[in-house]
Structure formats: structure tokens, C-alpha cells
Amino acid sequence: MAEVATFAMSDQLLVVIDPVARMMDGESVRIAKDVLSAxxxxxxxxxxxxxxxxxALARRGSRRPVVVGDDRTLTRTVTLLHRQRELAECVLSVVPVGGALSLARSLGVPTGAVAAARAVLEGVERRLDVLVDDSDGVVLGTLRIPPVREPVAPEGADREGAGAGPASGPGAGAGAARPWLRTCQSLVRTLVPARPASAGSGSxxxxxxxxxxGATLVDxxxxxxxxxxxxxxxxxxxVEVRPVSVGAEASPLRAEGRTVTVSGAHFRYGADTAVSGPLRRRTWTVGEGGLRLVLPGR
Known part of the structure; x- marks a missing residue:
């Protein structure tokens, strides 16, 4: 993690506020806006x-993006920038607001509205390594097999419309016509506790x-x-692999490398805010300094 640059107070900011953050904690959103605007x-x-x-993110121009929201907002933003091939060129700032903030905290972002907003204005750019997989996904934190928890929505489903089937019936299209309804539905899904992984999902x-x-750590x-x-x-x-213990507890197997490939029968993995799979093979490659994140100066 390298310190790269500090930022001038004259910087122009694009502040993109997630609708769930506005619904869950409007006061923190207001405080963050006031500090940033000042x-x-x-x-x-x-x-x-x-x-x-x-x-909004794509049309930021020369403005430095600041996203206000929870861990899902952060991972959504990183995924968008990566798939637009702009992640390495974009200096990103985050003001964590919402229910799930552990990922932002683990990256070093303050979770208080005032402290996070001040870090946006006074912090330094640091380059953090990420994992990029062969399906164009990005992992910021630790990925785990089997996943710790199941997701609320399946992989690939849009969180604002997850679980909705084809439009039909008298209420069809209500979400599209009423943005506030989509926001409320998203908020409800955010508040519903994730279901524990069942044995059938690879626990x-x-x-x-x-x-x-290229070297086999476990077969x-x-x-x-x-x-x-x-x-x-x-x-x-x-990389850490914990073998099944027989009798005495088995010691974990550890290794370090630039590429990691996992293959097997229908495994799932959890990373950041999502669970992916089932799949038979996936390769992750380290993107050195792939995330340019503004963090408090030291």
C-alpha cells in the first residue's frame, strides 16, 4: 500500500449518494454533504x-468521484469502473453510510460521516492490491470457500430488482414508474438478514x-x-487451505502467489458483498495497486 498524493482543497468533487443510504441514515448523508461542500x-x-x-459515474468528467453508501455501493462502484477499464485511472473516495460497513472499515476508510468526509478532503491516495477473476469480477477483501453466508439476491441479479420475475398483473411496472418504490424495496432487501449457507450450498x-x-497446493x-x-x-x-482433520487437527497449508486457480465440483465462494457460483473452475490474478483509494493521511 503506497502513499501517492494529497489533494488540494480546490478539487472539484462529484458526490454520488446511494438511495439506500439516504433512506437508512439521512442525517449522516446531510452531515457528509455539508462537510464536503464546505x-x-x-x-x-x-x-x-x-x-x-x-x-452519473460515467459522466464525472474531471471531477473526483465520492460515493456515499454502504459496502454494496463500494463494490458496485469498483465493478463499474473496472468493467469500463477506468479503475486504474480513477482516484476513488468513499463516505460509508448504511448498515454493512465492514469492508470499507477493513480497507482503512473511517466509518463516521465527519471523519470520512474530512479524509476525502485532506487524505492521501493509496494504491491497494485487488483480485481480478477470469469472469471480469473484482475482489477487494478476502474471498472464502465455502461462503460464510448466502446472498439475499442471486449472482447477476440487480439489487434494485432482485427477485422480480417478468412484469405481469395489475402492479407490473410500478417500480419503474415510482423510483421511491424501488428505493424502499431495496432498503427492505438490505435490512433482511442473509440466510446461513446450507449443506446443499457447499458448507x-x-x-x-x-x-x-501453477503449483498445486492441495489436490x-x-x-x-x-x-x-x-x-x-x-x-x-x-492463500490458506484448511484440510479436513482426522484425529489431531490438521495444520493449514499456506502459500503466496500472483495467480490462484480453484477447481472442483460445483463450489461456491463468498467475496466482499456477494456469493458466486456454483462453478467448476475460477482463476484470480492479483491486480497490483489496482484500487486507488483516498484514505486518512498518517
Whole structure:
């Protein structure tokens, strides 16, 4: 993690506020806006759905983006920038507001509205390693197999419309016509506790092949209880495999490398705010310094 630059108070900011953050904690949103507006020229965007959120981010021009929301807002923003091939060029700031803030906290972002907003104005850019997979996904924190929890919505489902089938019946299209309804539905989904992973979703021992930089760390003949992969520093990831213990507790197997490939029968993995799978094979590569995040100066 390298310190790169501080920022001038004259910087122009694009402040994009997630609708769920506005619903859950409007007071923190107001405080953050006041602090940011007092310290820099700001343009505030209040998107009502993911499409508007993406358009606001894409049209930022020379303004430095500041996203206000929870961990899902952060991962959504990073995914958008990565798929637009702009993540490496964009210096991103985050003001965490909402219910799930553990990912932002783990990256070093203050979780208080005032402290986070001040970090936007007075902080430094730091380059953090990420994991990029072969399906164009990005992981900021630790990925785990099996996942700790199931997601509220399936992979690929839009959070603002997750769980909705084809439009039909007298209420069809109500969400599209009433942005506030979509926001409320999203808020309800955010507040519903995630369901624990069941045995059928891969919570028991798995038979997986884990390869680090082409070398096999564990093969299919050795059942494992858990696998974790964490982006570290200097372009390598830390990999830990916990074999199934027979009698005495088995020691974890550890390795470091730039690429990690996991293969096996229908495994799922949890990363950041989502659970992905089932799938048979996935490769992650470390994106060294792939996230340019503004954090408090030291």
C-alpha cells in the first residue's frame, strides 16, 4: 500500500449518494454533504436506480468521484469502473453510510460521516492490491470457500430488482414508474438478514484443487474445510487451505502467489458483498495497486 498524493482543497468533487443510504441514515448523508461542500466545489447526484448511478459515474468528467453508501455501493462502484477499464485511472473516495460497513472499515476508510468526509478532503491516495477473476469480477477483501453466508439476491441479479420475475398483473411496472418504490424495496432487501449457507450450498467438506502460480497446493484427493484468498501487498495474494482433520487437527497449508486457480465440483465462494457460483473452475490474478483509494493521511 503506497502513499501517492494529497489533494488540494480546490478539487472539484462529484458526490454520488446511494438511495439506500439516504433512506437508512439521512442525517449522516446531510452531515457528509455539508462537510464536503464546505471544503470543495461539489456537484451532488441523487440517482434512483443502478442505471442512473452508472450514468452519473460515467459522466464525472474531471471531477473526483465520492460515493456515499454502504459496502454494496463500494463494490458496485469498483465493478463499474473496472468493467469500463477506468479503475486504474480513477482516484476513488468513499463516505460509508448504511448498515454493512465492514469492508470499507477493513480497507482503512473511517466509518463516521465527519471523519470520512474530512479524509476525502485532506487524505492521501493509496494504491491497494485487488483480485481480478477470469469472469471480469473484482475482489477487494478476502474471498472464502465455502461462503460464510448466502446472498439475499442471486449472482447477476440487480439489487434494485432482485427477485422480480417478468412484469405481469395489475402492479407490473410500478417500480419503474415510482423510483421511491424501488428505493424502499431495496432498503427492505438490505435490512433482511442473509440466510446461513446450507449443506446443499457447499458448507461441508469439499474436494478442490488449489493451484498457486501453477503449483498445486492441495489436490482433489484431500478434502478441505475451507479456502481463503486475500490480496496482500507487492502484488501477491495470501492463500490458506484448511484440510479436513482426522484425529489431531490438521495444520493449514499456506502459500503466496500472483495467480490462484480453484477447481472442483460445483463450489461456491463468498467475496466482499456477494456469493458466486456454483462453478467448476475460477482463476484470480492479483491486480497490483489496482484500487486507488483516498484514505486518512498518517
Amino acid at each position: 471544503g470543495a466545489a461539489t456537484k451532488v447526484c441523487l440517482p434512483e436506480d443502478p442505471d442512473e448511478f452508472a450514468r 461441508g467438506p469439499s474436494r478442490l484443487r488449489v493451484e498457486v502460480d 482433489l484427493d484431500q478434502p478441505v474445510e475451507a479456502v481463503s484468498v486475500t490480496p496482500g501487498v507487492a502484488g501477491v495474494a495470501a
